[in-house]
Amino acid sequence: MIVSTGLACAILVGGFLLLVLIRVPVAFALGIAIIPIVSLDLRLTPFIIMDRMFQSYNSFILLAVPFFLLAANLMNSGKITDKLIGLARELTGWMPGGLGHVNVAVSMLFAGISGSSTADAAGCGKILIPAMVKEGYDVRFAIAITACSSVMGVIIPPSILMVVWGGVMQVSVGALFLAGAVPGLLIGLALMGTVYGYAKVYDYPIAVRPTLSSFWVAFKGSILALMTPVLVIGGIVTGIVTPTESAIIAAGYALILGVFVYRTVSVRDLGHIFYETGRFASISLFAIGTASAFGWMLSFYNVPRLIVDFMTSLQFGSFGTALVIAGLFLFFGLFIDAIPTIIILGSVLLPVATAADIHPVVFAIIGIVSLAFGLVTPPYGLCLLISAAIGGMNVVQVMRDVIIILIPMLVILMLIIIFPEIALWLPSTLMPSSFQ
Numbered sequence: 001m002i003v004s005t006g007l008a009c010a011i012l013v014g015g016f017l018l019l020v021l022i023r024v025p026v027a028f029a030l031g032i033a034i035i036p037i038v039s040l041d042l043r044l045t046p047f048i049i050m051d052r053m054f055q056s057y058n059s060f061i062l063l064a065v066p067f068f069l070l071a072a073n074l075m076n077s078g079k080i081t082d083k084l085i086g087l088a089r090e091l092t093g094w095m096p097g098g099l100g101h102v103n104v105a106v107s108m109l110f111a112g113i114s115g116s117s118t119a120d121a122a123g124c125g126k127i128l129i130p131a132m133v134k135e136g137y138d139v140r141f142a143i144a145i146t147a148c149s150s151v152m153g154v155i156i157p158p159s160i161l162m163v164v165w166g167g168v169m170q171v172s173v174g175a176l177f178l179a180g181a182v183p184g185l186l187i188g189l190a191l192m193g194t195v196y197g198y199a200k201v202y203d204y205p206i207a208v209r210p211t212l213s214s215f216w217v218a219f220k221g222s223i224l225a226l227m228t229p230v231l232v233i234g235g236i237v238t239g240i241v242t243p244t245e246s247a248i249i250a251a252g253y254a255l256i257l258g259v260f261v262y263r264t265v266s267v268r269d270l271g272h273i274f275y276e277t278g279r280f281a282s283i284s285l286f287a288i289g290t291a292s293a294f295g296w297m298l299s300f301y302n303v304p305r306l307i308v309d310f311m312t313s314l315q316f317g318s319f320g321t322a323l324v325i326a327g328l329f330l331f332f333g334l335f336i337d338a339i340p341t342i343i344i345l346g347s348v349l350l351p352v353a354t355a356a357d358i359h360p361v362v363f364a365i366i367g368i369v370s371l372a373f374g375l376v377t378p379p380y381g382l383c384l385l386i387s388a389a390i391g392g393m394n395v396v397q398v399m400r401d402v403i404i405i406l407i408p409m410l411v412i413l414m415l416i417i418i419f420p421e422i423a424l425w426l427p428s429t430l431m432p433s434s435f436q
Helices: 005-021 026-040 046-057 060-077 080-092 098-114 117-134 139-154 160-169 173-202 212-237 243-261 267-300 303-314 317-333 338-355 360-376 382-391 395-418 421-430
Strands: none
Touching: 005 026, 005 267, 005 303, 026 046, 026 267, 026 338, 046 267, 060 080, 060 098, 060 117, 060 160, 060 243, 060 267, 080 098, 080 117, 080 212, 080 243, 098 117, 098 139, 098 173, 098 212, 117 139, 117 360, 117 382, 139 160, 139 173, 139 360, 139 382, 139 395, 160 173, 160 243, 160 267, 160 338, 160 360, 173 212, 173 360, 173 395, 173 421, 212 243, 267 303, 267 338, 303 317, 303 338, 317 338, 317 360, 317 395, 338 360, 360 382, 360 395, 360 421, 382 395, 395 421
16 A cells, blocks of 8 residues: 555654653664554565665764764763863852852863763763762752753764764754854853852852962863864864764874873773773664654655645744744653754754755754753753762752753753854854855
8 A cells, every 4th residue: 555644644753652652762663663654555665764774874974973972981981071170170160159160161171072961961970969069059959050061062062963963964064063162152151150140049159269370280180181172173174084083083082091191091991981882872873773764754755845835834934933943852852862853853844944044054053952951851851860860869859950050041042043143153254165
């Protein structure tokens, strides 16, 4: 039989949602939801689906994902996070609510190295949440600010989500990296403003009063780690290396720092680090394969074209369409991991954004920033789950503080929608050729 578009959409989306509701992992749910359609429609065979999955893996740029994960794991295992925390204390610890500011600042520094929010939440949270509680901070606030600040890991370059987005949507990864810098900085400043407000209300203490000598010691100890984003972003912007090559450089550089320079990673540690990297990379890459097959099925039944026609008929304009896009990414981010969402929802909404004259780079930043918030909102909320586990509390107990901290972050997202130049200025200035 020939399956109609409506029936195909109902089976695909309904089957996927049902599987997610009964706790089937998203990557498997995407693949399993395809099976009934393949069985019913005579035009489809299992080999077509396998071919679509293989084509999604057969991408040089996606090799950057495991290497950025490896760099993050090496940084955490090599105690390099400790050195970044030391520098962050000197830079921001003198303000009221000092350790809260340190939490935000170190997330910004770590984001420029790892590209992974979960690595940030785990690495920084294990150190800073107990330290904040010890100095009199409410444990709920410590968990909430750790989780919310960690989302900058996928916004401030380099970013694993931007690598995936660039590979799937055929957008310059270098331009995406540059486009995320200013929004990431604004989100960091918004978080620091929130911490300052908490410190004034709850009388949180100053962490440290830095001196020139103590700052120099902290800066000297972390300067080699801070060179990572210079090597990664600088190499891409100047055209010396590709995103994948820059990820390999980042991983190799982190390995050299941990094993030979700081000598905090032993040969025995490397086996566990490589195993954990392979495990997390395989989860991400398998999700890319099944999500690509699922997205191709939607395209096969003309679902994106129908959505474009529907959105065009509503005549929302660029601003209204951007709001709808952000809302959809925020909603899907509540339930689904960011990478499958990018491949499925991003691919479906790209023609919608194009029809509304939204620049592909702005569309990407709106999507990625919106999805980043999903890392701290239940039921998915992976960064929130990690931080809550470290702090020994239930997610529900910290939701009030998470919502308060998210409000100014959502304001920054709204500013990006209203003023797209926030995302466009840096890439258009530094990479005009790739930006066109």
